[in-house]
Amino acid sequence: MAKKNQHVVPRPDGWAVRGEGNTKDTVKTETKQEAIDAAREIAKNNGVEVVIHGKDGKIQDKDSYGRDPNPPKDRKP
Numbered sequence: 433m434a435k436k437n438q439h440v441v442p443r444p445d446g447w448a449v450r451g452e453g454n455t456k457d458t459v460k461t462e463t464k465q466e467a468i469d470a471a472r473e474i475a476k477n478n479g480v481e482v483v484i485h486g487k488d489g490k491i492q493d494k495d496s497y498g499r500d501p502n503p504p505k506d507r508k509p
Contacts, residue, residue, distance in 0.1 A: 435498075437481040438471040440464065442489065449474065452483075472497070 436451035438458070447467035448457035451474075459470040471482045472495065479498035486492045 435478045435480050437483055438474050440467045440471050440482065440484045442485065442487050 436453060439450050439452060441448050441450055441457075442464075443457075443460065446460060446462045447464045448461070449459040449467050449471040450457045458474065459467065461467045461470065468482070468484060471484075474480075475482045475495070475497040481498065482495045483491055484493040484495075
């Protein structure tokens, strides 16, 4: 199975986690935080990135749980 980045995306009835390139949601939740938590668990297990989208669909944040060859120099608090 290919390791795919996990996207947290808005849905009309809540939030979802979807593997990059997938046509179906992996997890559906009521809140954004629940979706982020689920996506982080999946990403940690697979060594991939979490991409968090806002209600407008634009990317708000990214967290990497893999071996990033170019890690960011700044650190989030």
